[in-house]
Amino acid sequence: MDILLCGSFDDNERDAWLAELQRALPQARWHMSATAENAGLITAAVVANPPAGLLQGLPNLRLIQSLWAGVDRLLSDPSLPDVPVARMVDPTMSAAMAETALWATLSLHRGFYDYARQQHACDWRQLPQRRADEIQVTLLGMGQMGRTCAQRLVTQGYRVTGWKLRSGAAEGVALEHGMDALWPLLACSDIVINLLPLTPQTGDLLDRRFFEALRPGAGLVNLARGGHLVEADLLQALECGQVGHAVLDVFRSEPLPAEHPFWKHPQVTVLPHIAAATDMRGAARIVAVNLQALRDGESLHDLVERSRGY
Template identity: 85%
Template sequence: MHILLCGSFDDDERDAWLAELQDALPDARWHLTVTPADAELITAAVVANPRPGSLRGLPNLRLIQSLWAGVDRLLSDPSLPDVPLARMVDPAMSAAMAETALWATLSLHRHFYAYARQQHARDWQQLPQRRADEIQVTLLGTGQMGSVCATRLLALGYRVTGWSLHGGTVEGLSLEHGEDALWPLLARSDIVINLLPLTAQTSDLLDQRFFAALRPGAGLINLARGGHLVEADLLQALACGQVGHAVLDVFRSEPLPSEHPFWSHPQVTVLPHVAAATDMRSAARIAAHNLLALRDGQPLSDLVERSRGY
C-alpha cells in the first residue's frame, strides 16, 4: 500500500509523524513527495492542512485521511480530489478539549479571571459565589468533542444545553437545534462554549446579533475556529458589558498579531491554539485503522459529508 504523507509540518514534526505512522502501519510504503513514477501508485493520503494543490495528479487516490479534527481548510481547496475524506476523531483529543472547557467554565463561574485582575491591582474583594447548578452552560456543537465536554460538565453539576444546526441526540443532554432555537437559548445562558465545525452556515456566527441575544455579562469560550468570531463585534460587546469575559483559543490570523487588542484586553484570555493538541500516538493508530479498512474493503470511519462541511 503506497501512502502520501503531506501537510504544513516542519521537518521535525513531519519525521515524528512518519515514525508513528510507520510503527502503526509498518507494511505500507510511505511517500513524502510525489514523483511522476509514484503518482499512480499512491492510493491514500494522510494529511495535515496541506498546501492547496498538494493532492492533484494522483489518479488512483481512494482516501484522504486528515490528522486534524477540522477539515474546513481542506474543503476550501478547489483542487481537492473528489474521493472519500475522513476527519480525525480521537478520544484523546476529545478528552483534552473537555479539560480545557472545564477549566475555562470553572474559571468563569468562580470569577478566577476577575480575581487575577484584582491580584494585579492588589484589590481584596470577595465576589458572589453561585452553585454550579445555578449556571446555565450552552454548548454549541454536539459531536464527539461536544458530547465528551457535556458529560464532564454535567458531572460537576452544571445545567448544560447543547445546540446544533441539524439536530441529533446525546444521552443525558438536553438538546436544541435550528437557528430559531438559538436566540432564546442564548438569552438564558451564563456561559457559551463554541465547538462547532466551521462551515458556510456557522462562519461569523459569533457576531453583534449573537452577543446582543446573550444574558448580559455572559462568558464566551471559543475553542472551535477563529472564523466563527467577528472580533470587532466581540470587542464592542465587552466594552458595553454584554459579554463579561472571553476565553479564546483560535483566531482568524494565527499566530495572533502582536498589535492585536486581545493581547492586552483585561477581559480576554488568549490561548495559542492549544485547547486540544493532536496526540500523535493515538491519532496515528486511528489513521492506520482507516487505511487498513481501505485496503481490506471494509467500511471507513468518520467520513466527511462535504455538503455539510464536516
C-alpha cells in the same frame, strides 16, 4: 500500500508523524512528496492542511485521511480530488478538550479571571459565589468533542444545554437545534462554549446579533475556529459589558499578531490553539485502522459529508 504524507508542518513535525505512522502501519510504503515516478502508486494521502493543489495528479488515490479534526481548510481547496475524506476523531483529543472546557467554565463561574485582575490591582475583595447548578452552560456543537465536554460539565453539576443546527439526540444532555432555538437559548446562558465545525452556515456566527442576544455579562469560550468569531463585534460587546469575559483559543490569523488588541485586553484570555493538542500515538493508530480498512475493502470511519462541511 503506498501512502503520501503531506501537510503544513515543519520537517521535525513531519518526521515525528512519520515515525508514529510507520510504527502503526509498518507494512506501508510512505512517500513525502508526489513525483512522476510514484504518483500512480499512491492510493491514500494522510494530510495536515496541505497547500492547495498538492493532491492533484494522483490517479489511483482512494482516500484522503486528515490528521486534524477540522477539515474546513482542506475542503476549501477547489482542486481537492473527488475521493472520500476522513477527519480525525480521537477520544484522547475529546478528553483533552473537555478538560479545557471545564477549566474555562470553572474559571468563569467562580470569577477566577476577575480575581487575577484584582491581584494586579492589589484589590482584596470577595465576589459573590454561585453554585454550579445555578450556572447555565450552552454548548454549541454536539459532535464527539461537544458530547464529551457536555458530559464532563454535567458531572460537575452544571446545567448544560447542547445546540446544533440539525436535529439529533445527545444522551444525558438537553438539546436544542435550529437557528430559531438559538436566540432564546442565548438569553438564558451564563457561559457559551463554541465547538461547532466551521461551515458556510456557521462562519461569523459569533457576531453582534449573537452577543446582543446573550444574557448580559455572559462568558464566551471559543475552542472551535477563528472564522466563527467577528472580532470587532466581540470587542464592542466586551466594552459595553454584554460579554463579561472571553476565553479564545482560535483566531482568524495564527499566530495572533503581536499588535492585536486581544493580547492586552483585561477581559480576554488568549490561548495559542492548545485546547486539545493532537496526540500523535493515538492519532497514528486511528489512521492505521482506516488505512487497513481501505486496503481490505471494509467500511471507512469518520467520513466527511462534503455538502455539510464536516
